[in-house]
Amino acid sequence: MLVVKKFGGTSVGSPERILNVARRCVEDYRKGYDVVVVLSAMGKTTDELIKLAHTVNNRPPKRELDMLMTTGEQVSVAMMAIAMDAMGVRAVSLNAFQVAMHTTSKYGSARLKRIDTDRIMHELEDRKIVLVTGFQGVNKYDDLTTLGRGGSDTTAVALAAALHADACEIYTDVDGVYTADPRHVPTARKLKEITYDEMLELATLGAGVLHNRSVEMAKKYGVVLVVRSSLNLSEGTVVKENAKMERMLISGVAVDKDADRISVIGLKDQPGVAFRLFDVLAKANVNVDMILQSIGRDGTKDISFTCSNGDMDDAVRAIEANRERLQYKEINFNEDVAKVSIVGAGMMTNPGVAAKMFEALYNEDININMISTSEIRVTVLIDEKDADRAANAVHDAFGLAE
Ligand code: ASP
Numbered sequence: 579m580l581v582v583k584k585f586g587g588t589s590v591g592s593p594e595r596i597l598n599v600a601r602r603c604v605e606d607y608r609k610g611y612d613v614v615v616v617l618s619a620m621g622k623t624t625d626e627l628i629k630l631a632h633t634v635n636n637r638p639p640k641r642e643l644d645m646l647m648t649t650g651e652q653v654s655v656a657m658m659a660i661a662m663d664a665m666g667v668r669a670v671s672l673n674a675f676q677v678a679m680h681t682t683s684k685y686g687s688a689r690l691k692r693i694d695t696d697r698i699m700h701e702l703e704d705r706k707i708v709l710v711t712g713f714q715g716v717n718k719y720d721d722l723t724t725l726g727r728g729g730s731d732t733t734a735v736a737l738a739a740a741l742h743a744d745a746c747e748i749y750t751d752v753d754g755v756y757t758a759d760p761r762h763v764p765t766a767r768k769l770k771e772i773t774y775d776e777m778l779e780l781a782t783l784g785a786g787v788l789h790n791r792s793v794e795m796a797k798k799y800g801v802v803l804v805v806r807s808s809l810n811l812s813e814g815t816v817v818k819e820n821a822k823m824e825r826m827l828i829s830g831v832a833v834d835k836d837a838d839r840i841s842v843i844g845l846k847d848q849p850g851v852a853f854r855l856f857d858v859l860a861k862a863n864v865n866v867d868m869i870l871q872s873i874g875r876d877g878t879k880d881i882s883f884t885c886s887n888g889d890m891d892d893a894v895r896a897i898e899a900n901r902e903r904l905q906y907k908e909i910n911f912n913e914d915v916a917k918v919s920i921v922g923a924g925m926m927t928n929p930g931v932a933a934k935m936f937e938a939l940y941n942e943d944i945n946i947n948m949i950s951t952s953e954i955r956v957t958v959l960i961d962e963k964d965a966d967r968a969a970n971a972v973h974d975a976f977g978l979a980e
């Protein structure tokens with residue numbers, strides 16, 4: 579039995595918690611399992627390192643920032659090995675270079691390409707617990723890279739796939755995947771199982787439990803994931819290809835208050851207009867999410883779209899700087915909007931799911947500004963002040979409440 583266990587920053591946030599994680603891993607090791615542990619940086623270390631870099635340069639070179647950030651995970655694995663040694667257990671800490679985790683070149687958002695398993699297998703055969711740094715890799719220049727914030731989940735899944743692990747357990751500070759954020763929806767409950775596709779939608783919507791690339795990778799390689807808490811023994815949520823639907827239409831409700839809306843009014847109603855607008859936005863590196871185009875009237879039309887709050891200023895600036903090329907009458911924007919989404923594989927085969935959501939919002943007298951859908955998701959854009967009320971109403975309307 580080979581298990582890959584990943585522990586997030588909160589789970590290793592203090593010496594006591596490191597000892598707690600060490601104990602949990604040693605328990606499996608003493609059962610005779612081969613144990614590979616992937617760790618994130620302790621607590622808020624990564625944030626602090628980024629801040630530290632900015633104290634000397636407000637535009638730190640990406641290569642050096644990766645060099646700096648990767649130290650965080652190195653502290654964690656070394657500390658864990660030291661803790662395990664105190665328990666009389668043989669453990670070895672390895673960074674991305676020592677394992678040889680090959681990534682693409684791009685600093686700050688590199689992608690894993692290949693993991694050499696020789697060193698890890700050799701250490702396991704030697705009956706050691708192997709502790710691997712999450713979030714980092716090595717590119718073709720032999721430089722350290724990082725996989726993007728939250729990337730340790732992806733390291734764990736990639737390792738589980740490469741090692742053909744029997745289990746991949748993601749330990750975090752919540753009990754598992756919930757039908758909604760329990761801080762805002764008090765009736766939310768933990769799901770026993772969820773499909774990769776549903777989890778991917780939820781992760782992309784910012785549910786925060788798993789890095790979305792880790793879910794993509796788990797689906798691709800068929801790695802079954804268990805998401806559970808490092809702080810208690812509760813069972814957690816299994817993420818896999820086919821989950822029993824527990825006879826529910828939808829599995830979760832997600833709220834994203836980070837969304838902003840921009841509307842470009844009075845564009846010419848002719849071919850190439852949408853292309854030019856989104857080309858301008860793409861060149862400004864703005865990630866556009868929902869898009870709505872009005873029906874043309876009097877030879878003009880309006881296009882609205884949403885983006886994250888962080889991209890808002892760049893988007894407005896880029897559109898204004900291209901006023902002549904785009905030829906619009908005016909632009910307006912609203913930061914006080916939020917996306918509320920329902921996600922569920924059940925909606926592929928059941929009609930009326932969107933209607934039920936809209937009815938729940940209507941009952942609460944909540945107005946919908948924009949709508950977008952995928953096969954297993956319906957998203958509405960509403961006023962931010964209504965977001966939590968909407969989430970509760972929709973959640974309970976679908977019978978997700980505890
Ligand atoms: N420490 C890194 C971060 O904060 C990676 C991770 O925690 O997954 O983004």
Ligand code: MG
Binds near residue numbers: 586731786788789
């Ligand atoms: Mg995380």
